[in-house]
Amino acid sequence: MEEQYRMLxxxxxxxxxxxxxxxxxxxxxxxxxxxxxxxxxxxxxxxDRYIDDSRYAAAYARDKSALSGWGRLKIRYMLASxxxxxxxxETALKEIDGGKSLGKLSAxxxxxxRALKDDPHRKLKLLRFAIGRGYEYDEVKDIxxxxxRKTEK
Numbered sequence: 001m002e003e004q005y006r007m008l009x010x011x012x013x014x015x016x017x018x019x020x021x022x023x024x025x026x027x028x029x030x031x032x033x034x035x036x037x038x039x040x041x042x043x044x045x046x047x048d049r050y051i052d053d054s055r056y057a058a059a060y061a062r063d064k065s066a067l068s069g070w071g072r073l074k075i076r077y078m079l080a081s082x083x084x085x086x087x088x089x090e091t092a093l094k095e096i097d098g099g100k101s102l103g104k105l106s107a108x109x110x111x112x113x114r115a116l117k118d119d120p121h122r123k124l125k126l127l128r129f130a131i132g133r134g135y136e137y138d139e140v141k142d143i144x145x146x147x148x149r150k151t152e153k
Contacts, residue, residue, distance in 0.1 A: 005037050009044060016050035020059045024083040026051055057084045057092035065096045069104030072096065074134020105133060106143050113147035123148060 012026060026045060030038040045051045057079050064070040064078070072093050079089045112129055116122040123144060130140035 002037075005033070005041065008033070009041050012041065012045060013048070013050055016045060020056045021051055022053050022056040022082050022084060023051055053084050054088040054091060057088045058095055061089075061092040061096055065098075065101040066104075069101055069108060069133060071101065071105070071134030071136070071139065072098075073136065074132075077134070102135075102139065102143070105130060105135060105140070106147070108133070109140075109143050109147045110150060113144075113151045117151050 008030075012029065015021065016026075023042065023046075026042060027038070030041060033041070042051075060079060061075050064075050070078075075096070076089055076093060079092065080086075109126055109130055113122065113126055116125055119125065126144045126147060127137070127140060130144060131137065
């Protein structure tokens with residue numbers, strides 16, 4: 001491998017040591033690099049466990065659920081769009097604390113309900129907002145109803 005590609009490999013190792021990347025992220029970073037060299041760099045990163053899609057999926061699911069308040073549907077969709085396999089996604093989704101993400105969603109819906117207090121289409125907008133966060137209707141209908149009751153007091 002040429003010197004410039006060794007330097008690229010070292011930079012990618014440093015980047016991967018700082019945060020999780022999936023294989024697709026690294027492939028994107030390697031655009032413009034000859035395919036055989038890119039494949040060699042990718043296999044080296046995988047062999048040294050700098051990139052691991054299952055580890056990435058677990059970290060992504062935990063962070064998006066706990067910090068952003070995303071639901072399982074949105075997390076599943078986003079991981080699939082990054083080229084993560086179905087098995088990795090399902091394993092990662094099992095590790096999510098559903099109560100914590102629903103608590104975040106409830107707080108966000110309450111705030112949105114207060115902002116939409118006089119809107120005649122409030123319930124529809126709140127449902128759309130909550131479902132857009134990646135939750136199913138059955139999960140959000142009680143949260144939305146509760147938020148509306150709180151604003152009517």
